[in-house]
Amino acid sequence: MITLITGAAGHIGTCLRRGLPALGHRLRLTDRGPIEDADVDQVVGDITDPATLARAMEGVRAVVHLAGDPSTGASFESVLDANIEGTYRVFEAARLAGAERIVFASSNHAAGFTPRQECAPADTPVRPDSLYGVSKAYGEALGRYYADRYGMRVACLRIGSFEPRPPDARALSTWLSPGDMVRLAHACLTAPDLTYALVWGVSANTRGWLDLKPGRALGYDPRDDAEAYAAELPELDVADPDYAWLGGRTVES
Numbered sequence: 001m002i003t004l005i006t007g008a009a010g011h012i013g014t015c016l017r018r019g020l021p022a023l024g025h026r027l028r029l030t031d032r033g034p035i036e037d038a039d040v041d042q043v044v045g046d047i048t049d050p051a052t053l054a055r056a057m058e059g060v061r062a063v064v065h066l067a068g069d070p071s072t073g074a075s076f077e078s079v080l081d082a083n084i085e086g087t088y089r090v091f092e093a094a095r096l097a098g099a100e101r102i103v104f105a106s107s108n109h110a111a112g113f114t115p116r117q118e119c120a121p122a123d124t125p126v127r128p129d130s131l132y133g134v135s136k137a138y139g140e141a142l143g144r145y146y147a148d149r150y151g152m153r154v155a156c157l158r159i160g161s162f163e164p165r166p167p168d169a170r171a172l173s174t175w176l177s178p179g180d181m182v183r184l185a186h187a188c189l190t191a192p193d194l195t196y197a198l199v200w201g202v203s204a205n206t207r208g209w210l211d212l213k214p215g216r217a218l219g220y221d222p223r224d225d226a227e228a229y230a231a232e233l234p235e236l237d238v239a240d241p242d243y244a245w246l247g248g249r250t251v252e253s
């Protein structure tokens, strides 16, 4: 049983290709360039190329789809190619190859215009704060379609701030640690009852306000908390966009 990781050379891809094998996952990697430090099965090429994807999908049971432009400032042309067309090509190639499960890296920015609240549900309505966020909302819709239409099992992860440590004060609420990223992907790859799920990709942050219950229901057991770094970071004013909005300062950029 092979799990394909797209965008495997990126930050999250590198974290998962290093962390998932120890949890029993046999991986194949794909990215636009070769991954030199990886002594594993890999297919080099672009996800907008159906021939590359057909090779990458051979014998694959599950896909972790990370490839795409990760920048909140991405242009329309860039998201159109990498995120819109690329994500469609990945879902369709996975279906044609008989893969049964897709874990899609969405983002908090699909709902970045959500105001801070007590506890935001994981299926908080789409309120993108950027064209990047729009492209992630599109990926979530595509996932819902492939689940309903073709019976694929799809988990969309609305990832917060994935970094080795919280990069700024906003991330005291939105941080996703590398260890928890691996735990979340593992849960979504193995949950027997997954049909379609939207889950927040964040750690168990003391200052978090994103509901972790849907993730926990799939078996996600976050262990990290950004609070451990709070003393190093400034307090945010409630009027600061990094405090007031899920997407932080992206809502104003």
Ligand code: 15L
Pocket: 070, 071, 072, 106, 107, 108, 109, 159, 160, 161, 162, 174, 247
């Ligand atoms: C994301 O989805 C982006 O890829 C990343 O660059 C950060 O902006 C992150 O969200 C975040 O919200 O911190």
